Amino acid sequence: MSGGLLTETQIRRVVEMALEEDAPFGDLTSAVFVPEDAVATADLMARESGVLAGADVVVATFAAVDPRVQVQLDLADRDRFGPGDRIARIEGPARAVLRGERVALNLVQRMSGVATLTAAYVAAVEGTRARIVDTRKTTPGLRALERHAVRCGGGRNHRYSLSDAVMAKDNHLALLDDVTAAIRSAREQLPHTTHLEVEVDRLDQVEAVLAGGVDTIMLDNFSLDDLRAGVELVAGRAIVEASGGVTLDTVGKIAATGVDVISVGALTHSARALDLGLDMVISSAGVPGPGRQTTR
Amino acid sequence: MSGGLLTETQIRRVVEMALEEDAPFGDLTSAVFVPEDAVATADLMARESGVLAGADVVVATFAAVDPRVQVQLDLADRDRFGPGDRIARIEGPARAVLRGERVALNLVQRMSGVATLTAAYVAAVEGTRARIVDTRKTTPGLRALERHAVRCGGGRNHRYSLSDAVMAKDNHLALLDDVTAAIRSAREQLPHTTHLEVEVDRLDQVEAVLAGGVDTIMLDNFSLDDLRAGVELVAGRAIVEASGGVTLDTVGKIAATGVDVISVGALTHSARALDLGLDMVISSAGVPGPGRQTTR
Amino acid sequence: MSGGLLTETQIRRVVEMALEEDAPFGDLTSAVFVPEDAVATADLMARESGVLAGADVVVATFAAVDPRVQVQLDLADRDRFGPGDRIARIEGPARAVLRGERVALNLVQRMSGVATLTAAYVAAVEGTRARIVDTRKTTPGLRALERHAVRCGGGRNHRYSLSDAVMAKDNHLALLDDVTAAIRSAREQLPHTTHLEVEVDRLDQVEAVLAGGVDTIMLDNFSLDDLRAGVELVAGRAIVEASGGVTLDTVGKIAATGVDVISVGALTHSARALDLGLDMVISSAGVPGPGRQTTR
Amino acid sequence: MSGGLLTETQIRRVVEMALEEDAPFGDLTSAVFVPEDAVATADLMARESGVLAGADVVVATFAAVDPRVQVQLDLADRDRFGPGDRIARIEGPARAVLRGERVALNLVQRMSGVATLTAAYVAAVEGTRARIVDTRKTTPGLRALERHAVRCGGGRNHRYSLSDAVMAKDNHLALLDDVTAAIRSAREQLPHTTHLEVEVDRLDQVEAVLAGGVDTIMLDNFSLDDLRAGVELVAGRAIVEASGGVTLDTVGKIAATGVDVISVGALTHSARALDLGLDMVISSAGVPGPGRQTTR
């Protein structure tokens, strides 16, 4: 989906919160070591291969610090890069560049880490019908950014939150005498626009769930054989999602069972920050100087 | 340091933001599938070994959802656990337990991941004088929580932010004709309570920096030999911090050079979420039921 | 749907904002005319017939002012009442009761007005398959409360916002060379949990839209004959929603065409406040007094 | 009074809150159906007669979404319009115009509804000395906007809140042994800038209230005869406000009794949204297209 779903409001809130957290009462070092009129040029460099996510976040971070900072992007979100590639050049007042540096890096490194890991999962299911989707196992406060990163890596999103789709788990169902009736009743109460997904643990639960009328059935922690059997049993009556025990090693085989959707918590909860850094030159009073600083 | 540094205000802000993010307009699934009077018992279980961080965050999450939820802790922060150990039992209205589940897990899994990784670094330098410290490479919005997690793992903290200590990097210094004079001038302007740390890239920078009067000198990306030489050269005139290229493989050797402090960005930017989950039983109207749900 | 979708957080925010708006720097009248230890008993009375919505909001308003105020509900949301019926009794410090009075009334009168109007629409389609649903034409800031009120009146909700379902209007489609392909492409990009609804203005647009694979097709401003034709044409391949020109006079006929959903902006944008009032007795120092005050 | 009383801060807060409410995590439909470079021209059209209120709110809404959107006003607040009149033209990025559309309409329709209803009341008392004023029975969160709308319709405002003037009701007085003394005491404590208004239910209360020294006396739910008697009795010693049972049918007769002020809760609690809509043309990549969309 288009990047349009990561809104400027969402980015601005994260960036402002992060900048506040990183300097609640000013930057002592700049105040004593960096002249107010010093300028800096900083190159955002890749030190390893990956997929970019967060270019807008970098731009927004420096804009929030000081609108005089210029960010020129060499790459766009979804682009792949290798070690040594320049992602962006940042120029402006040195104090402002230094102020935004750590926050911008912390965000773009994490987001690109998610995008890169997602791309690996997506590559592993190429040629199958399965889409790789994220989960609610995102970093608190950064869900919108991480979902965007998943899209940058070629993945798709699952529901955003508890508020925009229903997912009933087995122990929701365990409460009920008649699963089919309960699903029908839920459907009756829910907005007609609400997607209704139900999770099952065993093949013998599938028919009762389908009889209630669901949009997606999730087969949780099924063996590959059971997944294949499940796909066959559902036979197009609902979208089939596989979940549980998904790794880069297993995801291709899971996809080969014919499921429609594979949800992978690891995309967001276990991606590591990608190795990106700023190469910076600060010059006093606009005169280019020799000092190079590297921040990762 | 005592957990007293992770304040209730900081926890509450993160928890409220995360709960809002995870259900901006209610929990559709509970509304249609979980009776208002259903109750749940949920066990927070470890599925792998690690060090606990975030017990207070779990408590605060469920308290923020509904004060009727009771959380009974089996373990405290800094405790080690193995797979199958129960960390806490949560009991209360089923809708509230389900509402808090994902947020509590997202936080405690990340925090315990940081604590566990830190503990590995700390173990690797045992018997040396070196302390393992964190950096500003934390997850935006979660710095206070992640620093607490580092402490739980036996690490120590570096400065909190740009506002509470000075760290001058080489390209700050590159601007200056006379490094020694510049450091003296900074010291003169700074509050007497401000710690002054300066980073150097080469051994030949050490004397000029020390002459200015610094509290800590950071030797950045030094070889082991140069670290040893640096420690000898500084000779107790300042705290010596090593930084750059620190991994679980190298950290022991770095510590053996005699440095005082080793800062490790990976503690927070590359820790993966630990595998913890909730085993839940929901009962209608207070009657215990059989349904078991597992969430990681 | 259960009232569980109107969350305490949503109610609290509205209530706090409204209380702040109604007395940004204190209640001058109480300060000079009401002794600090005076107590009040106030009865929330219906002065006309209707359907109640907002009981929790009344409770939350007085709780936000002063936790010592007790609200005892005689009726619950969805209950019908006639003129003279008591809805609730409020007792507590007189200053607190007076402080919360106007805010509580402003909210419950509006919400009950929405519920009552919705109930009239629902009654008008009884015996048909059509469900009455709301729109995004809600009062800014009060959407969650008004959607709850619609449910109290027996209506159902449409999507909450632009973020939780897709609704493409004809001039979205007008941009496209191939509507069917565009819908397919959208489906491909969207989360599998996203409901896809498309609006058409003419019967001849229906087939191309259905071919793309939509969940709901909205027939906008169709004549009754065209609605009937549309329902027949769609033939169960999607949910059929009618919209436009819906009044209490026309809604029954529209429902009789066989559509599944009728969306009615008037439920929220044109409901008038219901005539409810507080009959209050204030007593100095806990001694019941004779003064009766009526507020609507 | 000049529109200067509806401040930009007040407008911005309402608009930002409403935009957030209407798309907490982005606009799914635009993301998949509207190219990022598509542009739109939208005409804000009147579909019935009325008085405009909220032009600045329309401007502020689109400005908050995207500063590139241009709003050109054909009419100003307080202007009258008939069906088919164009109120404003909005041009800019199509995604931004669609994003702001519903919020702008929801606000301007409500505000113009209030202005139009107020104008009817004002017309009904023309030729008398009575001014029509609003009450605190406003929509929570929108008080500043609705008071502005009342002024646009030719009405005047009553106090803004509990904080800026005193209004004592009969059951405040019922607590007191000596009403006259109590009013004098209140006057003594209150800032000299605080307007002191007291409500009475019966003619025989008037003298005691006036003896205390009030600025305004409110005659609540008086018959026309009693109103006339009250005006005569007060004889210019205070402003006379009539309240209760005021409708478009009765307001003229009430005004004819000689009262100075008539307060009308219905201006804000029972105005319906006026029928205004956006006629929109979206063009891909700046090329004007044929698609017309109407939103009310």
Next chain:
Amino acid sequence: MSGGLLTETQIRRVVEMALEEDAPFGDLTSAVFVPEDAVATADLMARESGVLAGADVVVATFAAVDPRVQVQLDLADRDRFGPGDRIARIEGPARAVLRGERVALNLVQRMSGVATLTAAYVAAVEGTRARIVDTRKTTPGLRALERHAVRCGGGRNHRYSLSDAVMAKDNHLALLDDVTAAIRSAREQLPHTTHLEVEVDRLDQVEAVLAGGVDTIMLDNFSLDDLRAGVELVAGRAIVEASGGVTLDTVGKIAATGVDVISVGALTHSARALDLGLDMVISSAGVPGPGRQTTR
């Protein structure tokens, strides 16, 4: 006026902001030197004479830190005290008492300073008809607290803000051809509840202003003779306020001219903090210890 005008909401906001400012990321000293289970008893002591203002603020500060802290008040707002008098005793967890100490003192010392200075002004006009009132020259963010302090000292309040009363200064009037007409026009536009005050610099402006119909006329920077002449000229047609050049030396003579109101900016902009302090005993694990700490 009753303390009811300083609302809990106002107090809570100031207290939370101040606590956040005073420890944005925890209290390092307590964390390393005060055991979590240590308890403290602290006496809030007067070290000089004065009038108390802010008792509720002290209570609210410690309550915001930790609800387990108990504050027992020996004195109430408006009470006078001498050096050595105990104002309150605070008991609770030592970390919490230390956390709230500085914030509570900063607020109560300032507020009591304002109250004490006000009391001196009030005493200086005793026996005259003049009331001493404050101005808008308050500490930004603390207006509600300082106005309360003025009341505690026996003073009265002027308008709260630009929003709740009109005060036209001479250069407002300088714009106008016809001052009388302008005032009449303003009166016509303003709510009938709005107090209209106009400032004049010279006696010859008085008649034109009174002719317009004002509630208060302010005689700004008048000599004592001119004040007397002004009072005579106004002759009860409006409240007379004197302003400018008011000191403790002059205020008595100004009051003797017969003016009704004397506004004194110094009450809030030049009051110094009163000398109050906390005498504290911290005990480890609940055992009373000998250590005494004094904080002012």
Next chain:
Amino acid sequence: MSGGLLTETQIRRVVEMALEEDAPFGDLTSAVFVPEDAVATADLMARESGVLAGADVVVATFAAVDPRVQVQLDLADRDRFGPGDRIARIEGPARAVLRGERVALNLVQRMSGVATLTAAYVAAVEGTRARIVDTRKTTPGLRALERHAVRCGGGRNHRYSLSDAVMAKDNHLALLDDVTAAIRSAREQLPHTTHLEVEVDRLDQVEAVLAGGVDTIMLDNFSLDDLRAGVELVAGRAIVEASGGVTLDTVGKIAATGVDVISVGALTHSARALDLGLDMVISSAGVPGPGRQTTR
């Protein structure tokens, strides 16, 4: 230290809060007396001698009200001025200038008062090694501004808050069996960047404290003789801070004892607002008019 430590974010928050406080629902006076197109020129004038602090705050206040207001500074922070000196000229829409006037004055008068008082203390210790520093006895909400003002007056800052340095007082120590061991233990737990200061009341406590390894030792309420003895005893092993009983009369003698730092609560808690005022000319429709208004 450079003014860079007073950040735009800090200024903006204070200014927005103060503007909101000063006109929560608009400026009634301007609305009825000042034409929307009137312009004003206002000169910020000194009426007594002093040191300027807060120029950026003045600029930010008017910018927050209306970006069309131009502020031209004649003086910069740290500059000295005498009565009659112009500090700045403000030009723009009259309503905006009037709206910002009181807030700008309230802030710059207070800040310049702090700077001026600080300058007097600094002058009194000239020629000694002592630096004058502030304390946490600042106005709640204005700490960042007041610390900046202290720097403008030539003073230095102490720690910002409880979060950025440790200061142990005697009754912290009273809890401990072994002060030296406790300090060592604290040092071990604290970040290596945390400054550790300990307060002593008597000379005989000095050795035990120094043995623990502190950065600063505070000699609280010592006589001049004891201060001299303390300095000699410490002998450069720690920074020596004097505190308690510091006035303009005593500070020079205290400085002469050889202490490094003198902390003075009075700098912020007892500075009075400096006498600055706005001389304003408002002109209708851009035509310069004669009316002069003075606001202090």
